[in-house]
Amino acid sequence: MICDFSQMKKQNEMLEQKLQTMKQDYMKLQMKTGDFRRLLETMEETKKKNRYARLRKNIAKITASVAAVAAAFVILPNTSASVAHAMNELPLIGSLIKVVTFRDYDYESERNIAHIEVPKVTQSDVTGNPQVQETLEQTLNEINVDIQRITDEIIAQFEAYLHDEQGYQDYIVKSDVLATTKDYFSMKLMCYQGAGSGYQWNYYYTVDLKTGERLKLKDLFFEGSDYLTPISENIKQQMQANMDADENVHYWLHDEIEELNFKTIYEDTSFYVNERGNIVIAFDEGDVAPMYMGALEFEIPSEVLKSIRK
Secondary structure, three states, X not given: OHHHHHHHHHHHHHHHHHHHHHHHHHHHOOOOHHHHHHHHHHHHHHHHHHHHHHHHHHXXXXXXXXXXXXXXXXXXXXXXXXXXXXXXXXXXXXXXXXXXXXXXXXXXXXOEEEEEEEEEEEEOOOOOOHHHHHHHHHHHHHHHHHHHHHHHXXXXXXXXXXXXXXXXXXXXXXXXXXXXXXXXXEEEEEEEEEEOEEEEEEXXXXXXXXOOEEOOHHHHEOOOOOOHHHHHHHHHHHHHHHHHHOOOOOOOOOOOOHHHOOOOOOOOOOEEEOOOOOEEEEEOOOOOOOHHHOOEEEEOOHHHHOOOEO
């Protein structure tokens, strides 16, 4: 036993000495600054490619799931009276407006992907005021025509890229119901194009359920009110607060290039009304901040506009 212990101790000492030698050799290794920078750039590029690949796979899975759910919502009510009754109990399906997938456009190859869902908004309750119902039907028809025009243009652009073989392209279009209350219905049509880097832009639709009309931003305020100034100033305050809280957040607010700086919203600036009844101002990528910040939204607190809001 003594002999075995001595031998083990000797082996441990030899391993320890070998480890120290390897550590010293490692510490002596140095990489030139240029080589090190190129290594970091290569690592970052690899990470981006991996994230992009994962994004494409996840989007495909999510799109398939959403399409399956949408198909179930469209088909099941026609095949089972009990299922149809249960669905009418759901908040969205039982509300004044419902959204179904009108058309799916799917294409996938090694170089190109397109997942384009074309939504259709319809009335699900026609027992209210006949005049409001008539106005609402016309409003929803106009929204559907607008959505059809947008998606047709995107599909045509994607197919033109395919025909001309202009490289890698990803196109994604899907809808998202943002609010459905007794007063308002709000929906977003999200559009994404990826070609190395990606770009997202959105279309917003807000309907006043009391009148059946699609709302413009000015319709939410008393006539003659200056709503642009308080909204713009609140957005600037939110921008500054967000930048103060996180050094990675940046808006074009105090940049040297004055033309880039956000100054005010306009009458046609995108917006919607959320579940709380608050106005949310929306910007596409690159509108008020660098592209890496993505598409941005700013919810305006009700107290900011309470004196001029209808």
